[in-house]
Amino acid sequence: MSSPSSASTPSSYPAPQPTNSLLLAYQVQTRTILLAGGGPVAASRLYHLLCARPKRLVLFAPDNEDIDDEFRWRVEGESEEAKKGREGIEIEWRKQEFDPTQNKEDLALLDGDEIDMVLTAIPNPTLSTEICRLCRTRRTPVNVADVPPECDFYFGSVLRRGSLGVMVSTQGKGPRVAARIRRKLERAIPENAGEAIENVGQLRKGLREVEKGTGKEAIERRMGWMIRVSDRWSLAQLGEMDERMRNEVLAGWEKDEARGYWDVNRGKYGGLGWL
Amino acid sequence: MSSPSSASTPSSYPAPQPTNSLLLAYQVQTRTILLAGGGPVAASRLYHLLCARPKRLVLFAPDNEDIDDEFRWRVEGESEEAKKGREGIEIEWRKQEFDPTQNKEDLALLDGDEIDMVLTAIPNPTLSTEICRLCRTRRTPVNVADVPPECDFYFGSVLRRGSLGVMVSTQGKGPRVAARIRRKLERAIPENAGEAIENVGQLRKGLREVEKGTGKEAIERRMGWMIRVSDRWSLAQLGEMDERMRNEVLAGWEKDEARGYWDVNRGKYGGLGWL
Numbered sequence: 001m002s003s004p005s006s007a008s009t010p011s012s013y014p015a016p017q018p019t020n021s022l023l024l025a026y027q028v029q030t031r032t033i034l035l036a037g038g039g040p041v042a043a044s045r046l047y048h049l050l051c052a053r054p055k056r057l058v059l060f061a062p063d064n065e066d067i068d069d070e071f072r073w074r075v076e077g078e079s080e081e082a083k084k085g086r087e088g089i090e091i092e093w094r095k096q097e098f099d100p101t102q103n104k105e106d107l108a109l110l111d112g113d114e115i116d117m118v119l120t121a122i123p124n125p126t127l128s129t130e131i132c133r134l135c136r137t138r139r140t141p142v143n144v145a146d147v148p149p150e151c152d153f154y155f156g157s158v159l160r161r162g163s164l165g166v167m168v169s170t171q172g173k174g175p176r177v178a179a180r181i182r183r184k185l186e187r188a189i190p191e192n193a194g195e196a197i198e199n200v201g202q203l204r205k206g207l208r209e210v211e212k213g214t215g216k217e218a219i220e221r222r223m224g225w226m227i228r229v230s231d232r233w234s235l236a237q238l239g240e241m242d243e244r245m246r247n248e249v250l251a252g253w254e255k256d257e258a259r260g261y262w263d264v265n266r267g268k269y270g271g272l273g274w275l
Numbered sequence: 276m277s278s279p280s281s282a283s284t285p286s287s288y289p290a291p292q293p294t295n296s297l298l299l300a301y302q303v304q305t306r307t308i309l310l311a312g313g314g315p316v317a318a319s320r321l322y323h324l325l326c327a328r329p330k331r332l333v334l335f336a337p338d339n340e341d342i343d344d345e346f347r348w349r350v351e352g353e354s355e356e357a358k359k360g361r362e363g364i365e366i367e368w369r370k371q372e373f374d375p376t377q378n379k380e381d382l383a384l385l386d387g388d389e390i391d392m393v394l395t396a397i398p399n400p401t402l403s404t405e406i407c408r409l410c411r412t413r414r415t416p417v418n419v420a421d422v423p424p425e426c427d428f429y430f431g432s433v434l435r436r437g438s439l440g441v442m443v444s445t446q447g448k449g450p451r452v453a454a455r456i457r458r459k460l461e462r463a464i465p466e467n468a469g470e471a472i473e474n475v476g477q478l479r480k481g482l483r484e485v486e487k488g489t490g491k492e493a494i495e496r497r498m499g500w501m502i503r504v505s506d507r508w509s510l511a512q513l514g515e516m517d518e519r520m521r522n523e524v525l526a527g528w529e530k531d532e533a534r535g536y537w538d539v540n541r542g543k544y545g546g547l548g549w550l
Contacts, residue, residue: 013345016325016360017435021300023442025429026416028297050291070288085291113414123491139388141301154300156440160292164456165431165444167298173438173476176505177513181439181468184510188463193456201448216398230451235459238452 020171021154028054032114036060036098036131037121041145043071045119048155050074056090058115060098060106097122101130110134121145148172157182162194163201192239199241200230206250225253232260295446296429303329307389311335311373311406312396316420318346320394323430325349331365333390335373335381372397376405385409396420423447432457437469438476467514474516475505481525500528507535 031054035045038061047070049057059075061067073082075093098120100107109115118135120128125147132150135142144150148171156169157178166185168178190196207222229249230238240261241249248264257263306329310320313336322345324332334350336342348357350368373395375382384390393410395403400422407425410417419425423446431444432453441460443453465471482497504524505513515536516524523539532538 012354012356013348014322015356016322017437018328019326019435019438019440020304020328021302021440022323022327022329023431023433023440024299024301025296025431025442025444025446026299026301027295027427027429029295047289047291048297051294052297053293053295054297073288079287081287081290116414139391152302154302156298156300158298160294162292163294163446163448165294165296165298165442165446166456166460167300167440167442167444169300169440169442170472170476171300171438171440173479174472174505176502177468177472177475177510180510181441181464184463185441185460188459189456193452197445197449197452200452201445204448214400227451230449235452235455 019169021169023167023169025165026052028052028116030055031116032056032058033117033119034058034060034098034109034115035119035121037119037145038062038067038071039121039123040068040070041121043068043074045121045145045155046071046074048158049119050085050089051160053089057092058109059091059093060096061093062097063093063095097127098131099127100134101127107134110138110140115140118142119145159186159189161189161191163197164189164194190235190239193235195240196235196238199238199246200226203229203241203246203249206246207253210250210253225256225258228258229260232258232263234261237261294444296444298442298444300440301327303327303391305330306391307331307333308392308394309333309335309373309384309390310394310396312394312420313337313342313346314396314398315343315345316396318343318349320396320420320430321346321349323433324394325360325364326435328364332367333384334366334368335371336368337372338368338370372402373406374402375409376402382409385413385415390415393417394420434461434464435469436464436466438472439464439469465510465514468510470515471510471513474513474521475501478504478516478521478524481521482528485525485528500531500533503533504535507533509536512536 033049033054035042035049035057042061074085075091077083098106100110118131118140120131120143122128128144128147129150132142132144141152142150143153143155151172154169154172156167157175159166159182166182166189168182168185170178204226207226211218211222213219233241245264249259252259308324308329310317310324310332317336349360350366352358373381375385393406393415395406397403403419403422404425407417407419416427417425418428418430426447429444429447431442432450434441434457441457441464443457443460445453479501482501486493486497488494508516520539524534527534
């Protein structure tokens with residue numbers, strides 16, 4: 001039962017949930033990222049960065065026995081897989097500690113405008129704190145591994161399937177709980193969800209070739225049709241949409257028809273007669 | 276069956292999945308964000324921003340009949356709910372179009388170092404493109420609604436439960452599919468997952484009071500114990516952990532015991548005798 005006063009307030013909207021962070025998929029193709037450290041945490045950061053495919057990575061870590069095997073493999077491995085993982089990304093490994101408090105060249109790097117983001121995963125909390133401070137006075141976003149107050153952004157726990165990315169973030173409060181939730185979610189997402197997204201992207205691209213208008217009306221008509229079509233396909237069905245199905249769906253555009261999976265796959269079992 | 280050559284390569288690691296974006300939980304408590312536009316898309320952006328709780332929001336939108344009701348309510352609504360939603364955030368609504376191509380003051384805003392991020396959701400693609408260009412030459416991250424090539428970051432589809440945030444991102448390829456996946460995930464996450472995270476955070480905080488060491492060894496011992504404890508609790512059980520249970524769990528620290536839910540709730544049904 002709502003109180004009379006709330007009933008007489010027509011304009012109430014969902015209350016913001018104070019998660020205290022903006023969840024973003026940050027595009028880094030034109031960005032340069034600095035990573036300090038070469039241990040296991042740095043290796044995990046490096047994996048995320050290679051997935052994100054920045055323009056350039058500047059790595060700082062003395063080349064000694066503390067370098068994690070995976071880190072070394074991802075940066076210098078000569079196998080096809082290792083090379084493929086870093087293909088198209090400029091990677092520079094400066095084999096020394098990153099110390100802008102002592103090394104003028106390192107400080108100059110922060111002062112210049114080439115570094116867009118700084119991550120540290122080094123076993124030196126005092127130096128990390130200093131790096132964080134120097135980044136913040138320059139408004140360069142910084143992440144100090146395992147020290148939430150020294151992070152302008154958190155990574156959360158991520159699952160990836162092709163173009164699909166799902167991040168579980170707990171505001172640094174429970175990284176392990178985050179990983180546990182991520183595993184739960186992994187089971188809830190159809191295997192071919194990545195393909196479903198690719199295929200919807202292909203369909204949208206195809207539609208833009210059929211109807212090239214850039215005016216407001218054309219955009220809205222395209223958007224409306226895309227919604228009607230994709231609502232007629234389950235995720236799993238979208239994952240199956242091949243070129244033939246796509247073309248048959250696109251053929252519905254002219255007639256303003258939103259064709260579903262069974263509209264373009266009627267013949268699939270129809271010939272059997274008993275379905 | 277693995278080939279002999281791959282079997283003889285000991286150091287191979289998971290291949291990076293080229294999602295082309297870095298999924299982040301960006302902390303904006305000290306940041307100023309500019310949002311241009313006052314329509315329904317701007318209202319949805321505004322909701323996300325209020326959840327993220329930046330230091331300051333600078334909104335640009337002429338105050339006319341195009342202003343979305345929700346937008347106006349969130350910015351100017353006088354009800355308790357409306358005020359609570361924006362509490363602690365400096366909001367400035369400049370009732371004019373944001374046009375740094377014509378208005379020198381607007382351009383100066385981009386040139387200064389107070390704006391950390393720019394979002395536009397305006398019905399003027401030409402102006403949006405210009406704003407995007409101006410931001411990019413200044414390395415200010417920008418998002419032009421519905422125009423993926425003009426976005427340095429995407430928002431994805433987000434679900435929130437207290438401190439828990441889950442973002443589904445499709446690289447701008449299928450926002451509707453993203454929303455559908457998000458709804459699927461909503462059903463897979465326990466109702467009290469947000470509380471579970473809060474409670475784990477409280478437990479960690481409590482532990483830091485019991486064992487105050489800041490050395491590497493103390494940190495590692497705390498971390499190890501936290502892992503052992505939280506692995507003994509299901510998500511739903513963590514969601515129930517109140518102060519009493521927390522204290523009983525913390526009492527296990529000294530004895531190096533990782534107490535599970537039933538260790539601290541034995542009495543709960545035990546008294547009934549027949550359980």
